[in-house]
Amino acid sequence: MAVRIRRSAAVATVAVAAVTLLAAGCGANAGDDDEPEQRSFALEGRTLTVDSDDSALELVAADVDEVKVTRWFQGSVVVGGDPKVTWAMKDDKLTLRMKCSGVVADCSAKHRIEVPRGIAVTVKDGDGxxxxxxxxxxxxxxxxxxxxxxxxxxxxxxxxxxxxxxxxxxxxxxxxxxxxxxxxxxxxxxxxxxxxxxxxxxxxxxxxxxxxxxxxxxxxxxxxxxxxxxxxxxxxxxxxxxxxxxxxxxxxxxx
Known part of the structure; x- marks a missing residue:
């Protein structure tokens, strides 16, 4: 009986959290991030590949020496691991990933990528x-x-x-x-x-x-x-x- 009570309480907690998110206008918006992060990555050759799983992307040819990335992110998970975004450059491939999974998960990411002029670019975006x-x-x-x-x-x-x-x-x-x-x-x-x-x-x-x-x-x-x-x-x-x-x-x- 005690196990049933604990499970019922957990389900009720999740249900209340879901209703609360919906009532508050559920829908994370990366544009609400007032403190975006920035990072620059060195580029070895004359091509750049951007591999993103779930993010809106803006790419601009600019007067920069390195690939400059600005990242906006908003996310929340009620039951599950903490949401997070990662970025990494290897062999002129910029990999952007977002982890956002759980019973009630709501995340949004946006990246602005400034690319040195004269670089050929390939973009692979799963969703965005x-x-x-x-x-x-x-x-x-x-x-x-x-x-x-x-x-x-x-x-x-x-x-x-x-x-x-x-x-x-x-x-x-x-x-x-x-x-x-x-x-x-x-x-x-x-x-x-x-x-x-x-x-x-x-x-x-x-x-x-x-x-x-x-x-x-x-x-x-x-x-x-x-x-x-x-x-x-x-x-x-x-x-x-x-x-x-x-x-x-x-x-x-x-x-």
């Missing part, structure tokens, strides 16, 4: 949005669940997300390859590209291109309209491919 700006070298972004937003970049772009929208604006990239399983795609190119490939399983695709060139355009949608208003030429060296299974496809000149 990714924003990047200012990159002149190749940028390869893959996230399992979250939006991807790139601006003011000129290197080749490869952007992938399992669930989220993809946006690239003000980019001078000559080669752009985008794929999302569930979300819209919007690409705004400031320079005439050599090749643009965009795929969405469920979402609209909009590509804006400079008007001072002709394009070889290939479009397809399973359920939606197609609107192509750029100058077209099947012999053009500038290839644009826009496909979606469900949504409108628009290829137009930039305003």
């Amino acid at each position: 949005s990714v924003r990047a700006s200012g990159f002149e070298e190749a940028l390869n972004v893959r996230t399992g669940d979250g939006s991807v937003h790139v601006k003011d970049s000129s290197g080749p772009l490869t952007l992938r997300t399992g669930d989220g929208s993809v946006t690239a604006t003000g980019v001078d990239s000559r080669r752009v390859d985008v794929h999302t399983r569930d979300g819209s795609v919007r690409l705004g190119l400031a320079a005439v590209p050599d090749r643009v490939v965009s795929r969405s399983h469920d979402g609209s695709v909009t590509i804006e291109l400079p008007a001072d060139a002709t394009y070889r355009v290939d479009t397809e949608t399973g359920d939606g309209s197609v609107d192509v208003s750029v100058p077209r030429d099947e012999r053009s060296a500038h290839e644009v491919s826009a496909h979606t299974r469900d949504g409108k496809v628009t290829v137009r000149t930039a305003n």
